[in-house]
Amino acid sequence: MRLLENINPELKDADYYAVVYRNDMEFNKYVPIRVSQIIQYLHKRYGHIEKIVQAIDRYNDDKIINLMEKHIPLPEESDTYISYLLGLKEAFAERCGDKECYQIKEWIGIMKAHFADEKMQAELQKYQETMKAAIKEIHNKLQNMNIDDCFVEYPVRYRTDFITNGYALEKLHYLKDAFMSMPDEETYKLIEQGGEPFINDRINSMLSIISRAQDADLSEEELMDVAREIDYRFKVTNSEWARVLLKIIEPYFENTVEFDYSLDDWYLYLQIKIAFWRMSKKI
Numbered sequence: 001m002r003l004l005e006n007i008n009p010e011l012k013d014a015d016y017y018a019v020v021y022r023n024d025m026e027f028n029k030y031v032p033i034r035v036s037q038i039i040q041y042l043h044k045r046y047g048h049i050e051k052i053v054q055a056i057d058r059y060n061d062d063k064i065i066n067l068m069e070k071h072i073p074l075p076e077e078s079d080t081y082i083s084y085l086l087g088l089k090e091a092f093a094e095r096c097g098d099k100e101c102y103q104i105k106e107w108i109g110i111m112k113a114h115f116a117d118e119k120m121q122a123e124l125q126k127y128q129e130t131m132k133a134a135i136k137e138i139h140n141k142l143q144n145m146n147i148d149d150c151f152v153e154y155p156v157r158y159r160t161d162f163i164t165n166g167y168a169l170e171k172l173h174y175l176k177d178a179f180m181s182m183p184d185e186e187t188y189k190l191i192e193q194g195g196e197p198f199i200n201d202r203i204n205s206m207l208s209i210i211s212r213a214q215d216a217d218l219s220e221e222e223l224m225d226v227a228r229e230i231d232y233r234f235k236v237t238n239s240e241w242a243r244v245l246l247k248i249i250e251p252y253f254e255n256t257v258e259f260d261y262s263l264d265d266w267y268l269y270l271q272i273k274i275a276f277w278r279m280s281k282k283i
Contacts, residue, residue, distance in 0.1 A: 064145050067095055072143050081111060081132070088139060096147055105184055106176075107135065107155070112191045113270055120271070123257065127274050131156050158273075158280035163252045165220060168245035174238040175269035195264025203240055206230050207261060210247040223248050239265050246272065253279055 072091045078084035089104040111128060115121040134155035141147060163169055179187055190196065213226045227244050230236065236244065243261050246268075250259060257275035261268065 068143070068145050072139060074139070075132075082108060085111065085135075088135075088142075091142055095142060095145065102180065105180070105187070107131065108184075108188060109179065109191050109266070110270065112188055113267065114192075114194065115267070116194065117260070120257070120260075120274075123274050123278070124270070127156065127277060130277070156273075156277055158276040159283065160276060162279060162283055163249050165224075165245075165249050167224075168249045171245050172242055172269070172272060174242040175265040175272070177238070179266040179269070190264075191266065195267045198239065198243075198262050198264060198268070200240065202234055203243055203261060206234060206236070206240060206244050207247050210244060214248075214251070220248065243268070254282075256282070 073084065073087045075081055075084040078087060085104055085108050089101050092101050092104060110131060113124060115124055134157075138155060160169055182190070209226060209230055210223065213223055218226065227248060230244060231241065234240070242265075246259065247261075253259075253275045256278040257271050259268065259271055259275070263271065
């Protein structure tokens, strides 16, 4: 299909002609079609799409209003803070989908956690109170359906840019991988029990090698070379590798937290989170 090149300028736009050129073995034929007819056809053919979109928008608006009017129980309306978080998890699932609920699993784990070390336990309690204040803000956003920016993986935000070793930062997640893959109830029970101590004779040898290299004032690049030698020699597991890399970047934390490498993976991961939080308040 093509528009005629020489159209009578006296015709209005709606009266412009298009032509269909047909070519076969017997004849050529021009079939005049008005542009206004094409536009009319398109309106009839696709106009219903706009109505569908409008109907969807009305449905979404009504759904949002209904959810805003549906009260999410507050902590003081719940038996315990844990039961409050479980109710908040249901609200997340209803309003945002199950994919966002993994965050609350970690929040519950942190609230159930406890350290035997009194100093570390005091830091944890401060962290928990800070987290509760942040969760309250997320709760309000969820209640008012301002959900675009409430998907914060860590309610307690902290900086990590004071550490230049990006590879080591990335691999610290090995310490929480098992936690995230375990069934919720099994995870919470393990955390309440204090986790499983990381009993591993090899890790002491690995950390000692890194300590001696640090005492020799090796550069971070050279320390990473030492770590690769450790990996080659010991064929390290993910849990061991995260600890080796944490040992390398430990000086960045300026002794804000005394890391206990014999702790359960997840408890060591929690120590790291608290260390990041404390460092962020200093810089």
